Amino acid sequence: MSEASTSVQRAFETDGSFERIDxxxxxxxxxxxxxxxTVDPSERRDPESGTGADSVTEATTxxxxxxxxxxxxxxxxxxxxVVEDGWLETFELRVEDVSGVTRRSRDLDPSVRRSGSEIVVEVSLTDANTARGVADAAAFVDFVEGTYVQGIIPGYDYTEPVTSIRSKARQHGNDGA
Structure with a gap:
């Protein structure tokens, strides 16, 4: 994949929640x-730009x-x-509601797949505004984590990272944060 543009790099650096891998x-x-x-800069039709030749803009996926x-x-x-399968099915249904967490109104279609003992959730979004695209990608990651945590089933003895997440939630709940 190609090197990200300067505006994309600046948007990630300004956000402050990301570390560059490559x-x-x-x-x-x-x-x-x-x-x-992962970013892929390209020339695309951006729905916010209207129609015709003027609607082709530099956008980033x-x-x-x-x-x-x-x-x-x-x-x-x-x-x-049966519990694992039901839990995953519920998780998938909850992840479909991601569109409301982004700054720009988007019709997102995340994919959820199981790969051994992992679940991989992915979505692509295109935006001509790199700062908004970065913010929306971050909101997606946060939403997926929150959705996962909401689905934790009581009654099991959990290991990391769930024990840390639950501990932090209790601490924040007890101190009123």
């Missing part, structure tokens, strides 16, 4: 899970990918297949 990929550093955003553990990967005991 010329077109950034690691999102504020969640417990692996969130990455941001592909946000979040890798999370399956429920059984973060518990000390066995999780029945």
């Amino acid at each position: 010329g077109s990929t950034w690691d999102y550093t504020t969640t417990a899970f692996d969130g990455r955003v 941001f592909t946000a990918t979040v890798t999370l553990p399956t429920l059984s990967a973060v518990t000390d005991e066995h999780v029945a297949d």
